[in-house]
Structures are given as C-alpha cells and as structure tokens.
Amino acid sequence: MAHTRKIIIATLPVIALYAVSYAAVSEIVSSFDENNLTMSPGCMGPNALPVRHANDIMVGTRIILALTAEYHFDPHEEITVNPHFSLLIPVRGIVAVSVFGRPVEYFETSEERRRSRCADNSKGWSAGDLYFQTSVELLDAMKHFLGISLNIGFKSTTGKGFHSARHINAPGYWVDLSVGHLHEGRGLLSIRVQSSISFIGWQTNINEQNDAVGYNLCGELSFGPRGLASEIAGYYGWMHNGDAPLVARLSFRRKIAGFLQLHIGFQKGIRDQLPYQFRAGTAFELNNPVLNAPDRQNHAKEASAANP
Missing domain, CATH: 1.20.5 (Single alpha-helices involved in coiled-coils or other helix-helix interfaces)
Incomplete structure (x- = not known):
C-alpha cells in the first residue's frame, strides 16, 4: 500500500x-x-466578405421583404448553398432602414482547398452574418436629372465557422455614395443607370484593420412588370492578400402581382471570388401609409427589391 x-x-x-x-x-x-488564416474574400468562403449589390438611388415608400436561395460553386473545388433575406423599411420616402444577411450556409470544399486556407473542416454547416444599413436619399431622381443617396452600414459578428474559413467573426462597416439617372421613355419603358463609390473596413486576425475602396456600375432596362439588369462591382483592399474581389452580375425580375415579384440572377466571379453563383427568389412589397407619403412613386425601388 x-x-x-x-x-x-x-x-x-x-x-x-x-x-x-x-x-x-x-x-x-x-x-x-x-x-x-487569411481574412480576405479570396481566402475564405463566398459569404465571408461578399461584394454587396448596388444600392438604389431612390429610397421608395414600400416595405420590401425579399427571400432568396443562393448556390455558389467552383467546379471540383467548392460548393456553398444558403438562403438570403432582406427587409427594407422606408420612412417618408427619404430615409430607409434595412437588415439583410445569410442565416446559415452548407459548404463542401476539396481537401486541397481546405489545406490552402488552413481551415479545420472541408464540409459542414455555418451560421452567417447579419448586416444593418441606413439609406438617405439626398437628391430625388424623379425631380432632378441625377439622384444621389448615402448608405451607411455595418456587419455583425454572428457569422461562425472562422476556423473553417467561412466567416471572419469580426466587425466591419461601409459608407457608400451612389449617383444615378432615371430615364422614363415612352409607354412603360424606363432606363436606370447608376454608379457608386464606397469606403469599406473590417478587422483582421493580425490586429490590423483592412480598408478598401469599393466601386459599382450598373444599369437596368425595365418594361412594365419586367426588368433586366447588369452590374459590375468590387472593392480593392490595401493588404493585397486576396482582398480585391471583382464580380459581374446579370439579373431578371418579373412582377406577377401588385405585391409579389420573382427574380433570378447569375454572378461571375472575376477575381477573389468563387467563379459562379446562381440565385432565385421572391420579394413581397407592402404599402405603409403610416410611415410614408401616399403620393410618392416606387418603381425604381421595385427594380432593385431583390438586390439589397
């Protein structure tokens, strides 16, 4: 013992x-x-630091809820599937508050890509980020030759899967200035052209902030309830570590009822993004006479309801 x-x-x-x-x-x-792990869009999943869609130069007056399914893929290397939602609430047709994001994603990557990203897992589920934005219409495109809007937003840290290189689990923000022109032709035809420049920042895992200049150029041809839009967008960071994504987009929308709109879209990743993305969904538009002036038109906002 x-x-x-x-x-x-x-x-x-x-x-x-x-x-x-x-x-x-x-x-x-x-x-x-x-x-x-490198906290840049070129070295993480497609939803970590995505290129945002164009902000409309018109705030509109309708509450818009958009629900979309997205499928991102790089043949033989990676697939990601996720839902996307956005909710926009305008006030008096001048200011709007919006929240959007991807609540969850499923991903699969090749073993080679997992190793190149220093990621823990090559497949699984991950919670996504939420984004919040305030938009202010500075110049009304319906009354002036140019429309101007200011957009300020930030991302939450709800996104998980950092060690799997899915989300950065760090704060980020942006300030965006959009300028555009709306031309109404004969009958139901209208053309919208706009561009934007933005400042984007996010915290990295090396105790430094990566700052980027964002840019966007888009146009849409609308005829009655139908609309066809194209867009090229991206941003350029200062660290040069896969932080300069560039994408081209094409989308089609079709209004099938007074409050319901369907949309489909395709995105081609040109640099620091997965090469292909398909999206399809619907948007619901609701009048809000309490917060908005009843005589203000909404067709410009309807055109971009699917692209927060």
Whole structure:
C-alpha cells in the first residue's frame, strides 16, 4: 500500500507537467492555426466578405421583404448553398432602414482547398452574418436629372465557422455614395443607370484593420412588370492578400402581382471570388401609409427589391 502511494505521489508532478504542457501547446497550435488564416474574400468562403449589390438611388415608400436561395460553386473545388433575406423599411420616402444577411450556409470544399486556407473542416454547416444599413436619399431622381443617396452600414459578428474559413467573426462597416439617372421613355419603358463609390473596413486576425475602396456600375432596362439588369462591382483592399474581389452580375425580375415579384440572377466571379453563383427568389412589397407619403412613386425601388 505504501509502495503504491509512493508511485502515485511520484507521478503527480509528471501528470501536472503534462497537463500544463498540453494546455500551452494547444494554445500555441490554436494561435498558429488562427494566424495562418487569411481574412480576405479570396481566402475564405463566398459569404465571408461578399461584394454587396448596388444600392438604389431612390429610397421608395414600400416595405420590401425579399427571400432568396443562393448556390455558389467552383467546379471540383467548392460548393456553398444558403438562403438570403432582406427587409427594407422606408420612412417618408427619404430615409430607409434595412437588415439583410445569410442565416446559415452548407459548404463542401476539396481537401486541397481546405489545406490552402488552413481551415479545420472541408464540409459542414455555418451560421452567417447579419448586416444593418441606413439609406438617405439626398437628391430625388424623379425631380432632378441625377439622384444621389448615402448608405451607411455595418456587419455583425454572428457569422461562425472562422476556423473553417467561412466567416471572419469580426466587425466591419461601409459608407457608400451612389449617383444615378432615371430615364422614363415612352409607354412603360424606363432606363436606370447608376454608379457608386464606397469606403469599406473590417478587422483582421493580425490586429490590423483592412480598408478598401469599393466601386459599382450598373444599369437596368425595365418594361412594365419586367426588368433586366447588369452590374459590375468590387472593392480593392490595401493588404493585397486576396482582398480585391471583382464580380459581374446579370439579373431578371418579373412582377406577377401588385405585391409579389420573382427574380433570378447569375454572378461571375472575376477575381477573389468563387467563379459562379446562381440565385432565385421572391420579394413581397407592402404599402405603409403610416410611415410614408401616399403620393410618392416606387418603381425604381421595385427594380432593385431583390438586390439589397
């Protein structure tokens, strides 16, 4: 019995040293893995730091709820499937508050891509980010040759899966100035052309903020309840580590009822984004006489209801 007690006492320091060493090594390995992740759109999943869609130059007066399914893929390398939602609430046709995001995503990547990103997992589920934005219409495109809007927004840290290189789990924000022209032709024909420039910032895992200049150019041809839009957009960061995404988009919308709109879209990733994305969904538009002036038109906002 005494011999057993001596063995236990003698091994206690060894066990304690092992526990301390294991904890220290685990912390070092965890820190090493985390620091090897690159928090840029070219080195993470497609929903980590996506290129935002164009902001409309007109705030509109209708509450708009859009629900969309998105499918991103790079043949033989990666697929991501997720829902997307957006809710826009305008006030008096001058200011609007919106929330949008991707609540959850399912992803699969090749083993080679997982290793290149220093990610823990090559497949699984991940919670997504929420975004909040305030839009202010500075110049009414219905009354002037040009319409101007200011958009200020930020992202939450709800996105998970950081160690799988899915979301950055860090705050970010943007300030966007959009300028455009709305031309109403004969009958039901209308043309909308606009561009924007923005400042974008997000926190990285090396205790530095990456700042980027965003840009966007888009146009839409509308005829009655139908609309065809094209867009090229991206941003350019200062770290040059896959932080300069560029995409081209094409979308079609069709209004099938006074309050219901269907939309489909395709995105081609040109740089620092997955090469292909398909999206399809619907948007519901509701009048709000309490918060809005009843005589203001909405067709410009209807055109971009599916693209928050």
